[in-house]
Amino acid sequence: SAIDLLSVPASSVHASRSYGLAASQSPLPPASQGARMPNFPRAHQLRAQGAPMQLMVVSHADDESLFGRSALAEGPPWLVVVAAVPDSIEDQQRREAELLAAMGHFPEVAEVRLLGFPECSKCAPLHPSLYDDLAELLEERDWVRVVTHGALG
Numbered sequence: 001s002a003i004d005l006l007s008v009p010a011s012s013v014h015a016s017r018s019y020g021l022a023a024s025q026s027p028l029p030p031a032s033q034g035a036r037m038p039n040f041p042r043a044h045q046l047r048a049q050g051a052p053m054q055l056m057v058v059s060h061a062d063d064e065s066l067f068g069r070s071a072l073a074e075g076p077p078w079l080v081v082v083a084a085v086p087d088s089i090e091d092q093q094r095r096e097a098e099l100l101a102a103m104g105h106f107p108e109v110a111e112v113r114l115l116g117f118p119e120c121s122k123c124a125p126l127h128p129s130l131y132d133d134l135a136e137l138l139e140e141r142d143w144v145r146v147v148t149h150g151a152l153g
Helices: 063-072 089-103 128-140
Strands: 005-009 042-045 054-058 078-085 109-118 145-149
Touching: 054 063, 054 128, 063 078, 063 089, 063 145, 078 089, 078 128, 089 109, 109 128
Parallel strands: 054 078, 054 145, 078 109
Antiparallel strands: 005 145, 042 109
16 A cells, blocks of 8 residues: 555553653644644544454544554454544534444444544644643553554555
8 A cells, every 4th residue: 555554562662752852942833733623532432342452543534444444353442543633623523424434344443532633734743732642542551552654654
């Protein structure tokens, strides 16, 4: 595929909130640029099959199906996290409904979360709270496997 997913054993993933730069050197955008949209994050419990043991983090709704479909068919249960959402409320609602319908076809997907950061090509580097969210996700439990976009994703 054009974009490969990176899958690693969770034991090799280390969460860190330190970006390795002094505040004056920080490449992070101003606080408002790329900030989380109102009414997010959102969580949807799809199945009561115990706590998810695998974590998939993708940029946009549909990336999980396009690039992670084969992984999502494998147990144990998954938590799928989508970082970015469209700007308009109507588009957000449509994409969220499509995502939940698509994840309904994967019996191993137990939970879906939308972080609610804007789809924004000019928001690089990403908003600081996204890094915090990702670190918290990694620390949330002892994941069996963590899957995300490769370097080009």
